[in-house]
Amino acid sequence: MSDHAHSSDGHGGDGHDFAHPMPVSMLLSVFFALVILTVVTVAQASFDLGSYDVLVVMAIATLKATLVALFFMHLAWDKPFNIAVFVGSFIFVGLFVIFTLGDSDMTSDSFEPKIDEVVPMVAESN
Amino acid sequence: MSTAQADPVSDDASHGEHGHDHDHPAFLAHHFDTPEQQFDSGKLGIWLFLVTEVLFFSGMFVAYAIFRNLRPDVFVGSSEFLNTKLGAINTGVLLFSSLTMAWAVRCSQTGEHKKLTGMLAATLSCSMVFLGVKAIEYSHKWGMGLLPAGTFFYDPANPHPTTDQLETLGFTSGTAFFLHNSLYFLCAPFLIVLLGVVAWLILSIVKGNKFQTACAMPLTIVCLSFFGGVGLGVILESGSEEGHGAAHDVAGHHGEGVAHSDAVPSVIDDGKVAAPALNDDASETSVLERLATDSTNTGLMSDVAARQAQASVASGAVVRGDDTNFEGGISEASANVLTQRQAGKFFSIYYCMTGVHAIHILGGIAVLVWLLIRSVRQDFNSRYFGPVDYVGLYWHLVDLIWIYLFPLLYLIR
Amino acid sequence: MSSGSIPPGSVVKDPGFPTKQENYLTNSKGILSWMFTLDHKRIGVMYLVGVSLAFLFAGILALLIRYHLMEPDGKLFKGANANNMYNQLFTLHGAVMVFLFIIPSIPAALGNFLVPVMLGAKDVAFPRLNLASFYLWCAGAIFFVAALFGTGLDTGWTFYTPYSTTTDTSVIAATMGAFILGFSSIFTGLNFIVTINTMRPPGMTWFRMPLFLWATYATSIIQVLATPVLGITLLLLIAERTLHIGIFDPEFNGDPVTYQHFFWFYSHPAVYIMILPAFGIISDLIAVHSHKRIFGYRFIAYSSIAIALLGFLVWGHHMFTAGMSPMTTIIFSALTFTVSVPSAIKVFNWLATMYKGSISLTTPMCFALAFIFLFTIGGLTGLHLGTLATDMHLHDTYFVVAHFHYVMVGGTLVAFLGGVFHWWPKMFGKMYSEAGGRLSSLIIFIGFNLTFLPQFVLGSRGMPRRYATYDPEFAYLHQMSTYGAMLLGIGLLTALVVLLHSLFRGKDAPANPWGAATLEWQCTSPPPFYNFERAPVVGDPYDFSKIEWDSENERYVTVEPERETVPEEKPAIQPAH
Numbered sequence A: 001m002s003d004h005a006h007s008s009d010g011h012g013g014d015g016h017d018f019a020h021p022m023p024v025s026m027l028l029s030v031f032f033a034l035v036i037l038t039v040v041t042v043a044q045a046s047f048d049l050g051s052y053d054v055l056v057v058m059a060i061a062t063l064k065a066t067l068v069a070l071f072f073m074h075l076a077w078d079k080p081f082n083i084a085v086f087v088g089s090f091i092f093v094g095l096f097v098i099f100t101l102g103d104s105d106m107t108s109d110s111f112e113p114k115i116d117e118v119v120p121m122v123a124e125s126n
Numbered sequence B: 001m002s003t004a005q006a007d008p009v010s011d012d013a014s015h016g017e018h019g020h021d022h023d024h025p026a027f028l029a030h031h032f033d034t035p036e037q038q039f040d041s042g043k044l045g046i047w048l049f050l051v052t053e054v055l056f057f058s059g060m061f062v063a064y065a066i067f068r069n070l071r072p073d074v075f076v077g078s079s080e081f082l083n084t085k086l087g088a089i090n091t092g093v094l095l096f097s098s099l100t101m102a103w104a105v106r107c108s109q110t111g112e113h114k115k116l117t118g119m120l121a122a123t124l125s126c127s128m129v130f131l132g133v134k135a136i137e138y139s140h141k142w143g144m145g146l147l148p149a150g151t152f153f154y155d156p157a158n159p160h161p162t163t164d165q166l167e168t169l170g171f172t173s174g175t176a177f178f179l180h181n182s183l184y185f186l187c188a189p190f191l192i193v194l195l196g197v198v199a200w201l202i203l204s205i206v207k208g209n210k211f212q213t214a215c216a217m218p219l220t221i222v223c224l225s226f227f228g229g230v231g232l233g234v235i236l237e238s239g240s241e242e243g244h245g246a247a248h249d250v251a252g253h254h255g256e257g258v259a260h261s262d263a264v265p266s267v268i269d270d271g272k273v274a275a276p277a278l279n280d281d282a283s284e285t286s287v288l289e290r291l292a293t294d295s296t297n298t299g300l301m302s303d304v305a306a307r308q309a310q311a312s313v314a315s316g317a318v319v320r321g322d323d324t325n326f327e328g329g330i331s332e333a334s335a336n337v338l339t340q341r342q343a344g345k346f347f348s349i350y351y352c353m354t355g356v357h358a359i360h361i362l363g364g365i366a367v368l369v370w371l372l373i374r375s376v377r378q379d380f381n382s383r384y385f386g387p388v389d390y391v392g393l394y395w396h397l398v399d400l401i402w403i404y405l406f407p408l409l410y411l412i413r
Numbered sequence C: 001m002s003s004g005s006i007p008p009g010s011v012v013k014d015p016g017f018p019t020k021q022e023n024y025l026t027n028s029k030g031i032l033s034w035m036f037t038l039d040h041k042r043i044g045v046m047y048l049v050g051v052s053l054a055f056l057f058a059g060i061l062a063l064l065i066r067y068h069l070m071e072p073d074g075k076l077f078k079g080a081n082a083n084n085m086y087n088q089l090f091t092l093h094g095a096v097m098v099f100l101f102i103i104p105s106i107p108a109a110l111g112n113f114l115v116p117v118m119l120g121a122k123d124v125a126f127p128r129l130n131l132a133s134f135y136l137w138c139a140g141a142i143f144f145v146a147a148l149f150g151t152g153l154d155t156g157w158t159f160y161t162p163y164s165t166t167t168d169t170s171v172i173a174a175t176m177g178a179f180i181l182g183f184s185s186i187f188t189g190l191n192f193i194v195t196i197n198t199m200r201p202p203g204m205t206w207f208r209m210p211l212f213l214w215a216t217y218a219t220s221i222i223q224v225l226a227t228p229v230l231g232i233t234l235l236l237l238i239a240e241r242t243l244h245i246g247i248f249d250p251e252f253n254g255d256p257v258t259y260q261h262f263f264w265f266y267s268h269p270a271v272y273i274m275i276l277p278a279f280g281i282i283s284d285l286i287a288v289h290s291h292k293r294i295f296g297y298r299f300i301a302y303s304s305i306a307i308a309l310l311g312f313l314v315w316g317h318h319m320f321t322a323g324m325s326p327m328t329t330i331i332f333s334a335l336t337f338t339v340s341v342p343s344a345i346k347v348f349n350w351l352a353t354m355y356k357g358s359i360s361l362t363t364p365m366c367f368a369l370a371f372i373f374l375f376t377i378g379g380l381t382g383l384h385l386g387t388l389a390t391d392m393h394l395h396d397t398y399f400v401v402a403h404f405h406y407v408m409v410g411g412t413l414v415a416f417l418g419g420v421f422h423w424w425p426k427m428f429g430k431m432y433s434e435a436g437g438r439l440s441s442l443i444i445f446i447g448f449n450l451t452f453l454p455q456f457v458l459g460s461r462g463m464p465r466r467y468a469t470y471d472p473e474f475a476y477l478h479q480m481s482t483y484g485a486m487l488l489g490i491g492l493l494t495a496l497v498v499l500l501h502s503l504f505r506g507k508d509a510p511a512n513p514w515g516a517a518t519l520e521w522q523c524t525s526p527p528p529f530y531n532f533e534r535a536p537v538v539g540d541p542y543d544f545s546k547i548e549w550d551s552e553n554e555r556y557v558t559v560e561p562e563r564e565t566v567p568e569e570k571p572a573i574q575p576a577h
């Protein structure tokens, strides 16, 4: 709360003003940063980074998501509790992903897929 | 947690004392004491709602992770059918809509009513462009049979089957007609809405109702944007039709036993297709027929067809830069991958994720229209801008999910 | 301590009785004033009626199940279709009980009524959303009824694939219903979290909240975090049936175990949605009717939150035999034991609260005592199922059935009944017959144990669950269970009659019939539609020192020794033991 910079251009009158308009310049620079990161992520797809590929892509996406959350979603100036709520949700997503994916990974050896006959040229497959 | 919470409440209490001589403004619900308490409640409410959205989507991300982990090659091969250019454009459009939305929140806080309406209209237009592009992407894939596992019928030899051919695959004539003309079906509701809004606009002008005119005017532009998006999609997709041509070239070379490496880079190259247009259907069929007749080597044939398919269909922006990779990975993978249980699975996940995302866009459009009308009514001010802020947060989350969907679906190798 | 009578020379505070205009039940008339009400109390009452009807319906199904199991070959259904009919019967019993009754029972019915009043707020934070979630509940109920009158439903309430993707019954209608009910539940939880966070009046610090509010808060966290996953699971299941997306369906190389992961990621936390509010009720009931400060307030409060969060780590214990990797089963088994710690903390604290308290054996207290007994059995038998080795033997037997009925019925339902009896005077302003109430609690207690204790034995002897027929050697225990179920039904009917009778013949309830110190007892019975004209003075919810029995008027009143002009200096945040 303490870092909540109260703006002076509101119309709150004598009342306490809880609005915190974002400067246009900041919005624009965040937008351009996001566009640049999008270009980067598309561009990096042409380089083969091997198994790091997913990590790089996800890192860039997370960077973009952080920018959106911090500035567009105003999270940088929000109440600590709201931040905890939103960020906390990803912990539970993480639990869900780790356990389920981990179990799937450990059991995938016993997975016996049904195989489609591959006859691509002659007719529709299956 | 408790200490974090004690602050705002005691804050509220003190403000309540200060604000006792204020009367209850119209926008303040009876059970709240101060506008700030109302705003804080709404804000926490929307954050919690976003939490539910995050977990809602997480299910599909888990499914994605499991199946990509199980068969990475399927995802690599199938992803080639997604048009990176369209995906990137849509990413840009959504990012821009996020900018205008954040700007709209600012306008509502500073009381710039006209600008607020404009920003909301811009956000809405972007969302419509997004849906228009999506309509092109979907309809193109549906026509080719790039469908969820159960209905997947893509045939590299015949990527664009006619309705009659679809019926031989076991579809009813109605479904076949739908799949073949799905773009029209997707556009129809938007056309109806557009006509409705235009009628409303004309009526409001005739009646001289300034308020309704002020609402209908931006909404007309918004509805038109959908068709702008469709147009954009068509143009970019036809860009990949060039890809078709180039790919046929490749196929031709290949069939003649010539190395195709010279032709491929024109297709790839970051999705910027430089090759000249060669998108007449006649050449396409002739190539296919020639291939189909003169070769009994099914291995070679399927390889050719798969290769051709990749380059020829929606994938316009094949994301691969170097040929060796192209040579090694895709042709092998795609031959085994383009089946119901393989690529079909990828498209299942693709449609689930993007479909649910698109439904969220539609929901966002509905609330944004409501906001736009209220903004014309000048409902918002520095002490009551909650609805704009909340919808904004929702909208950014939808954007945020797309930020992940785009690389995960379109940029796989 | 609230013994003796009012000391002379002291000021008695009692709000008296509401006028017709104030009473939330009568301040506006007509069916529309109920249908479009935004008053949380009326919405709570509508939920109470709704969940009771759902319970009645599913309870009758339960009796039919038990009736069928009277004979080894089945008594109710005969012939070729008997197994299918039985499958539909237990599926609908389970699905309706879980989705339409247990999950919304305490949070939505009692919670809606109580949360704002206990908190000292005028309403929940989002009254319209609150009404919307009630109508979502109704819509979900309609889908379930549609499934029933359609082609039935025979998947079990869990909708496991691949059976749910191949059966011809109304899976889509039922899953749509559950999906909608999920959103009803989410919105209720969301509403309560925001209400408790932002609507607390001055002085209502976190640690002055009644423990029911802590429990509701913990429940709401689960509702918000877990239910969306159920939503997407059911949506994917619908897509699986209609489009064959191949995520869960092995026909298209989908993975049924993944479905179970998805399902139990929600449904294990969901059992805490069912039981946590019951803990909250019991914490309040034990303290009030023992007229003694709750023992270990902070431990109970924190253990609610701990259960809510730990509950997300243990879902795999439902899948030990489903084909998970051995490593995963070990991890989930180990984590499962951690949840028993906060649950045990609660039980110990309740017992310590009663120790040396002056216990009034009122109807709510009888239910609370029954709860502690039954929940302890239910909880401890859960450890057998969380242990890998024993679970291999007990999985999918009647032992499991008995275990979760001890928790869901012996726990949640009994606590719900205790809560309803406790707050009934507040909700409707009428006192019921104490003798009748106690009798019903006794019949329910005996009937319940007679129904489900034999099932532990059945299960450990190898009787599998969900079977329409059984070996004759199990007949004796099955019949015992059936008679118990009938007795349980009679007990529940008695409770219903006692409560309904009070509406017409009951004495007007005083504001504070039990001698409780929480805020809802400081307004009239029933509360006025605005709850509190101005924010109430918040004290310690478990400080019974100022509450005295007024034998003349048969009520408890708040007594203050003398009027003080300057309020006593209090520390900003009072440690609540």
Ligand SMILES: [Cu+2]
Residues within 6 Å of the ligand: C267, C268, C271, C314, C315, C317, C318
């Ligand atoms: Cu469990």
